[in-house]
Amino acid sequence: MAKVKPRLRRPWFQAGFTALTNSHVSGFINGQIYTGSTKAACVPGLNCYSCPGALGSCPIGSLQAVLGSRDYSVSFYVIGFLAAVGALIGRLVCGWLCPFGFVQDLLYKIPFARKFKGLKADRVLRWLKYIVLIVFVVMLPMLIADVTGMGDPWYCKYICPSGTLMAGWPLLATNPALRGAAGFLFKWKSAILIAILFLSVPIYRPFCRWFCPLGATYGLTNKVSFYKLKLDSSSCINCGRCEQACKLGIPVLTEQNSVECIRCGDCKNACPTGALYSTMDAFAASKKAGKSCQPGA
């Protein structure tokens, strides 16, 4: 059987996972969402639960739903989910499992006069995602409640471009009642989405770099997760190909598990000596070595 090239492995995986977690196809036709019990479970990526195809729930939407409810002031369920996923793979979610990340990846493939990698403003802008997380996802839904004691999902309502792309646009296209109710807020959110989509052509993953509260959360676990990138300094020839390959401008030679790394694996694939490897590669290699040492293997 022909092997899939390493650089093609990720887009196929992203497409497959997006299709799998959004496989309620009839929802896209009749403008309705899935209402089964699997919606109680969170999916790892930024996958709006109001997407007509979604079978699971977005962790950020779920976090706001619990924080904004009358009954709870903290969500152990969602925080626990984020901690568990973060402990296993960290921001590998962003690189491999997030549908909105996949959309940005596809847009970046469009040829453009100049692709920007090392932006000066990046150092400042990357802090925005933590502000979005703390202010819009946690504080505002918790602190500002209506007369019934319910808080708005501020991030979903005023910012989330993934929700607009995966839920807003398809639902309004197929559901005339919703189309009639759309007003300024829909235009505002569509403008944010269009800006992100356009920015994604010359800049790799602008939303993930600067605004994504989910990426901010998983990024904090990159240094401790089971899945990590490692550098075997005895095999490294300091050619710098890993840093050239990184579209996020991460200094791979000194920071293999940066909070900004989405673990796309481009640096690993570019390494000519195999000095860069993941803990998963190491685990697979040790298993293989163990097997070949067994008698009769």
Place this chain on the structure above:
Amino acid sequence: MKHAISNRKATALLIAGILAMMTGFYRGEVATVLEKAIVICLECVGIG
């Protein structure tokens, strides 16, 4: 090469995460998530 499993911090975080999820499940947070997720979220869509 270090074995992938020999990571105490990740193990501690994973156990803490699972325990927190179980606490949330016990408190009934899952029902709140499901309740929100099975109706069209007008805020997410951009209607308000």
